[in-house]
Amino acid sequence: MSDAxxxxxxxxxxxxxxxxxxxxxxxxxxxxxxxxAVEDVSFEIARGETxxxxxxxxxxxxxxxxxxxxxxxxxAGSVRFKGKEIADLDKDALxxxxxxxxxxxxxxxxxxxxxxxxxxILAEPLRVHEIGxxxxxxxxxxxxxxxxxxxxxHARRYPHQFSGGQRQRIxxxxxxxxxxxxxxCDEPVSALDVSIQAQIVNLLQNLQQRFGLSxxxxxxxxxVVKHISDRVAVMYLGKLVEIADKKTLYDRPLxxxxxxxxxxxxxxxxxxxxxxxxxQGDVPSPFRPPTGCRFHTRCxxxxxxxxxxxxxxxxxxxxxxxxxHFFETIPAPTILARAGLANGxxxxxxxxxxxxxxxxxxx
Amino acid sequence: xxxxxxxxxxxxxxxxxxxxxRAVDGISFSVPRGRTxxxxxxxxxxxxxxxxxxMGLVPSPxxxxxxxxxxxxxxxxxxxxxxxxxxxxxxxxxxxFQEPMTSLNPVHTVGQQIxxxxxxxxxMTPRAARARAIEMLxxxxxxxxAQRIDDFPHNMSGGMRQRVMIAMxxxxxxxxxxxxEPTTALDVTIQAQILDLLSDLQRRLGMAILIxxxxxxxxxxxxxxVLVMYAGRIVESADVNDLFxxxxxxxxxxxxxxxxxxxxxxxxxxxxxxxxxxxxxQPAGCRFAPRCPFADQRCRLDPPPxxxxxxxxxxACWKAPVEVAS
Ligand SMILES: Nc1ncnc2c1ncn2[C@@H]1O[C@H](COP(=O)(O)OP(=O)(O)OP(=O)(O)O)[C@@H](O)[C@H]1O
Ligand SMILES: Nc1ncnc2c1ncn2[C@@H]1O[C@H](COP(=O)(O)OP(=O)(O)OP(=O)(O)O)[C@@H](O)[C@H]1O
Ligand code: SF4
Ligand SMILES: [Mg+2]
Ligand SMILES: [Mg+2]
Numbered sequence: 001m002s003d004a005x006x007x008x009x010x011x012x013x014x015x016x017x018x019x020x021x022x023x024x025x026x027x028x029x030x031x032x033x034x035x036x037a038v039e040d041v042s043f044e045i046a047r048g049e050t051x052x053x054x055x056x057x058x059x060x061x062x063x064x065x066x067x068x069x070x071x072x073x074x075x076a077g078s079v080r081f082k083g084k085e086i087a088d089l090d091k092d093a094l095x096x097x098x099x100x101x102x103x104x105x106x107x108x109x110x111x112x113x114x115x116x117x118x119x120x121i122l123a124e125p126l127r128v129h130e131i132g133x134x135x136x137x138x139x140x141x142x143x144x145x146x147x148x149x150x151x152x153x154h155a156r157r158y159p160h161q162f163s164g165g166q167r168q169r170i171x172x173x174x175x176x177x178x179x180x181x182x183x184x185c186d187e188p189v190s191a192l193d194v195s196i197q198a199q200i201v202n203l204l205q206n207l208q209q210r211f212g213l214s215x216x217x218x219x220x221x222x223x224v225v226k227h228i229s230d231r232v233a234v235m236y237l238g239k240l241v242e243i244a245d246k247k248t249l250y251d252r253p254l255x256x257x258x259x260x261x262x263x264x265x266x267x268x269x270x271x272x273x274x275x276x277x278x279x280q281g282d283v284p285s286p287f288r289p290p291t292g293c294r295f296h297t298r299c300x301x302x303x304x305x306x307x308x309x310x311x312x313x314x315x316x317x318x319x320x321x322x323x324x325h326f327f328e329t330i331p332a333p334t335i336l337a338r339a340g341l342a343n344g345x346x347x348x349x350x351x352x353x354x355x356x357x358x359x360x361x362x363x
Numbered sequence: 364x365x366x367x368x369x370x371x372x373x374x375x376x377x378x379x380x381x382x383x384x385r386a387v388d389g390i391s392f393s394v395p396r397g398r399t400x401x402x403x404x405x406x407x408x409x410x411x412x413x414x415x416x417x418m419g420l421v422p423s424p425x426x427x428x429x430x431x432x433x434x435x436x437x438x439x440x441x442x443x444x445x446x447x448x449x450x451x452x453x454x455x456x457x458x459x460f461q462e463p464m465t466s467l468n469p470v471h472t473v474g475q476q477i478x479x480x481x482x483x484x485x486x487m488t489p490r491a492a493r494a495r496a497i498e499m500l501x502x503x504x505x506x507x508x509a510q511r512i513d514d515f516p517h518n519m520s521g522g523m524r525q526r527v528m529i530a531m532x533x534x535x536x537x538x539x540x541x542x543x544e545p546t547t548a549l550d551v552t553i554q555a556q557i558l559d560l561l562s563d564l565q566r567r568l569g570m571a572i573l574i575x576x577x578x579x580x581x582x583x584x585x586x587x588x589v590l591v592m593y594a595g596r597i598v599e600s601a602d603v604n605d606l607f608x609x610x611x612x613x614x615x616x617x618x619x620x621x622x623x624x625x626x627x628x629x630x631x632x633x634x635x636x637x638x639x640x641x642x643x644x645q646p647a648g649c650r651f652a653p654r655c656p657f658a659d660q661r662c663r664l665d666p667p668p669x670x671x672x673x674x675x676x677x678x679a680c681w682k683a684p685v686e687v688a689s
Contacts, residue, residue, distance in 0.1 A: 020518075022510075033510075056550045057522025058506075149638050161379070165406025165577075187521070190547045194577055196406050198621035198634045220522075220550035223580075223623040264551040266558075266580035268622050270603045285507035345609050345684070350620045352685055353613060356656030357636065 008083065009044040010182050010214045011068065016041045016077035018063050022287070033287045037063045039238040041077075045182070048208060050215040052225040052246075054261065055235035058286065061218045064235075065184040068216065069103055070094060081182070099129045102175040103184040104168075111171060112159040118145070118170055119155030125177045144173040147207075149199055165196050172200065176207065184216045189224060201228050222265055226250055231319075234258045237286060237294045240313060244320040254316055254327040256299045293324070301330050367571045368394040368417065368539055372431040375409075375416045377642075379425060384642040386412040388595035394539065397565060399572040401586030401603070403579065403618070407639045409595045410575045411461055414541045417573075418458050419448045435539065454484035457537035459528050461544045461575075466528065467516040473500075473527045474512035477534055484535045499530035504556055522549045529557060536568055543575045558585055579622055583607060591615050594640055594650040597669060601676040611672055611683040613655045649681070657682050 018038040021031045038060040045051045053061050067074045070086050079086050081101060089097060102125075105111035112121060122141035126132055132140065142152035148169040159167055168188065175183050185204070189197040201224060207213055219225050225232060226246060233243040234255065242255040253259045284290050290297050296306035305325055313323045324330070375387040387409040394400045402410050415421045416428045419440060433440045435456060440448065452458070460466040468476060477496040481487055487495065493512075500508035503526040516524055529545055542561070546554040562585060564570055576582060582589055582603065589606045591599040591614065599612040610616050617635035637654040640646060648665050652658040662681055669679040678684075 022514075022518075054550070057526075057553050058520040062520060151641075163407035163411070194579060194618060194621045194623075196638075197577070198623070201623070202634065220554075221623075222551065227623045261551060264555045266551070266555070266578075266584045268580045268583050268607070268619070268624070270583040270586075270607050272583075285510075287507055287510070346607065346616070346619060349610060349616045349685055353616045353620060353656055360656055 008047075010047050010049075010082060011045040011216070012078075012080040012083075013044070013064075013068065014042050014078045014080075016064065016067055016079065017075040018060070018067055018072070019075045035286045036238050036289055037286060038067065038074075039289075041235070041238075041240050043233055043240070043243060045214050045216060047181075047214055048212045049231070050208065050217050050229045052217045052219060052229035052232045053235060054219060054222060054225055054232060056237075057220070059235045060238045060286075061235060062186050065103060065186050065216060065218055068184060069098065069101055071103075096129075099125070099178045100181045101184070102178070102180040102182070103186060104171050104175045104188045105186055112167060114159055116158075117155065118150075118157055118159065118162075121159070121170065122155070122174055122177055125174060129178055131178060140177065141173075144176055147176065148173045148203065149196070169196075169200070172203075179211065180213070182214045182216070184218070186218045187220070188217075190219065190221060197224065204228065222250075222261060234261070237284060237289050239294060239323065240321075241295065241323045242321065243313075244316075248317070248320050252332070254320070254322045254330070255295075255324050256301050256330060257295050260298075295324075301326060365396045366393045366434075367396045367436065368573070369432065369434040370413075370417065370430065371433075372429075373413065373416055373433065374429045375412050375421055376427055377425045378427070379643070382643040385595055385645065386642050387416060388645075390592070390595075390597050392590055392597065392600070394571045394573050396538070396571050397569040398587045399562075399565065399574060399585050401582040401589040402573060402575045402592060403577060403582055403589060404592035405618075405635075405639050406577070407642075408592045409642075410592055411543055413592070414458065414543050414573065414575060418452060418456065418541065419443070420452075420458075450484075453480050453532075453537075454535050455537055456539045456541070457532040457535065458541040459532045459543060459545045461547075467524060469516055472513050472515055473519070477512075477527070477531045480531050481534050495534060496530070499534050500527070502533070502560060503527075503530045504553055505530075522553065525549060526553075526557070533564065536564075537570060538568075539571045539573070541573045541575070544577070545574065546576070546581060547578070554581070561585065579607075579619060591618070594645060595642060596650065596679065597677075598651065598679045599677065600669070605673075605676050609676075609684075611676070611678040611685070612651075612680045613657055613682070613685055614651050616685065649679075651680075657685055 016038055017040060020035040020037055022033045022035055023031050041064060043051060053064065055061055066072050068079050081097060086097065119138060119141050122144055123137040126137045126140065141155050145152055145154055150166065150169055159170065172188060189200050205228065217229055229246050231243065231245050232249045234241050234257065236257050242258045249258065253262055284297055292307040292309050293311050296302040299306065311323045311325045313321045316322045316327060371391045373387055373390050377384040377386060390413065404410055417433055421428050428441065430441055474496055477499060478489065478492045481492040481495055482489065497508050497512055500512060505511050505523060505526055532540060546557055549557060561572060565572060574585060586603045589601060589603050590597050591612065593614050599615050610619055621634055635654055640650060646652055648663045649667050652662040655662065667679045667681045669677050672678050672683060
């Protein structure tokens, strides 16, 4: 969305910090440490734009998403939605604002009320925000089910009667119910199989074009991210280490961690089943993050300065920021082995499949 | 090859108020010792129900599991007593569940849960079991494992909970591991480490793995043999190299076409139109016919049998392989 970048951002996140106290003991809980889940994270999202947030498990992606919706209080920092600081909103104003800001949760199992039918689940956000009457809410629910590829009669069923992927689609339908401006998508497709994943990704893109939606798309699948995002932010251990538009990030990743992430993507081709270029070393503890650059314990390019001094997020090119002391001199990686699937008979068969599909499509 | 698990004619259905849901409808496969079998297919096609049936964990009622046989070693697991099954589960036969949050108990620490699993299936002392639990958490790359062991599940990230499940399933060195979407919540670097850990354990212990996933990248990486499932049935079965180089069933072709790729720029992903039919309302002929671009009258009327196309490669499609037909 190139022209979107010019208009005022929908979301501005500035210096966001979240520490969790870790406590022990049943009677007298005492704090034994802090999990530094999010540490000084800043970014913006424009109207109609998709910013992807990627990074290792436990690096603070979901926490960032929750802080944006103020499902928990930040330790420090500011979140502005359409120019308004959400920390300043009272309970009522926050509730009204939430209509415009929705979340699709990572765990579809835990996020759907098992005692409500799907129809009730979909009507709930509308009821909370006092939109429509019972009949129009039910109609909207049926429409939403169709939008996400389920059947209108599914409205009478309960969540446990659906498979994992079907439940995720219910979560997406619920997020869409009140026509929001921004949706935080927390791993919305990682529980889905590829064909439905493809349908949902295409669906999210269609909805974005139709309604000018903005997405914060949290994911760990860099292939999906490449497909859906406009820009990508990479997190490591609570910090942003690189942010750039999609093309730049995939073609010219500058941070060694981004380079390692791209190299670790499994290639859908058993002929390429060689040893992956794997990131060495263990994920450091967020209790005691490494000094200096948090990545230095695993970085193949680390030098003495890296453990002593924390790198700033510096501009490498307009819109491309990198937190590494040495990004100017690190050799370009030879990743992205062009994967197969081109060989064998697959390509010809897929072409036949697509051709037959087009021939059948009405109109 | 030395077969560890053999499933013959498995049928699992659920009695609901809207009729009988035939979630798994007559499937057969076997898992040899020391090998990895991949089970792929769209959401709702019956993958989890298949694994729960083998584990004896289908809730009954409403579920009912029938089969000619489900042989583990030389014992038919469907004919074991509840007690014998419990003994088997988590010990020789272990499962990583798809839903880490619902299968971890929220009121116990993750350590208590892993230790309990170890104590139930080994002769270890509680102290040794705790050390073992920490070791397992380290193996699945939980940082500060000795501290995090006392965390409750809700204090952990989604991917960490998934790794706790993996640690628990591996803690008793099972002969068969059923892994239902074991890496969906993990990023690629940890996923790569976990997959390596599984193949390492496989080499060391001769563990057999049935891995269920929708990620064909993972399948390409770890599976020896692949079963493609659609609407409760197996529609294609092949050696992994064959499946990717020479996919025969239109459904398999569509699945491979919908993989998002980082090396190919596409505006829209190829998709298979429509959705999996509801298990109480299956099409009469080929179950894929309503979504298949190649379907004709015969496809809609007669169910195609699973037949050998070449040695070790079976397909259930009247038109396979498709380029000849179209
Ligand atoms: N309520 C909580 N109490 C204590 N620690 C927490 C809490 N929620 C999250 N954390 C910790 O904060 C860190 C970041 O967690 P978060 O869920 O944001 O990770 P994530 O990047 O979303 O990971 P994943 O990809 O695995 O979902 C983790 O170390 C996690 O254990
Ligand atoms: N307890 C139940 N009662 C009724 N129907 C059920 C029950 N459990 C599963 N089903 C149905 O059985 C079918 C197969 O479900 P299953 O969970 O095996 O799918 P899956 O292939 O694992 O999908 P996913 O990839 O989404 O996890 C689904 O249509 C589901 O709705
Ligand atoms: S049998 Fe017919 S309908 Fe079924 S997959 Fe093959 S071509 Fe399609
Ligand atoms: Mg998360
Ligand atoms: Mg499942």
